[in-house]
Amino acid sequence: MAHGRGGLEPGCMIHSDRGSEYTSTQFRERIRELGFRQSCGRTRSCFDNTAAESFWALFEEEIGTRSWLDRATARAEVFNFIETFYNRRRLHEHKTFGYLTPAETRQRHQHAFAA
Template sequence: MIDSDRGSGYTSAQFRHRTSEFGLRRSCGHTGSCFDNAATESFWALLKEEIGTRTWPDRATARAEGFSFIETFFGYLTPAETRQRHQHARAA
């Protein structure tokens, strides 16, 4: 899944073709709603702040560092467990 804004780069025929080649689904936020993608944007900002935007020696190292950050950030929980924890916290 690729979530993006409605910019011309993300809505172009070339982008649609390339994402289809990789079997990816596309989604776009609603026009004028800054809340559609707020959680994702917040996560990416935190990831960039924590591990930076440096160049790694190879793809495997970059993936390993990204994976390590994500696993630590979410406390080794599955997406379903993370959602359940969030819903429980909101109810409290």
């Protein structure tokens, strides 16, 4: 999804923790096919992955540990959280980011490189 929706180009760094989904052969092959580089945080070091840790903390706070009736409903609610709140309404609460949403920050970044 990051490639298809985010407009990532070859050479981009994909950073994650060492979860099995990110270290799987299938994922690593796809990263190579797209021309991306992979980076993983150190084992037992949350400081290597602070952005992801921050996301999951907010996700857990907002979504909680609720149960859904089916997978489709769960996927829809998680998608809604990420796309409507996390990327479009949540503000980077720091003046360095200009108090912009992640979507606004990305748009500003893309325009800066296009100029």
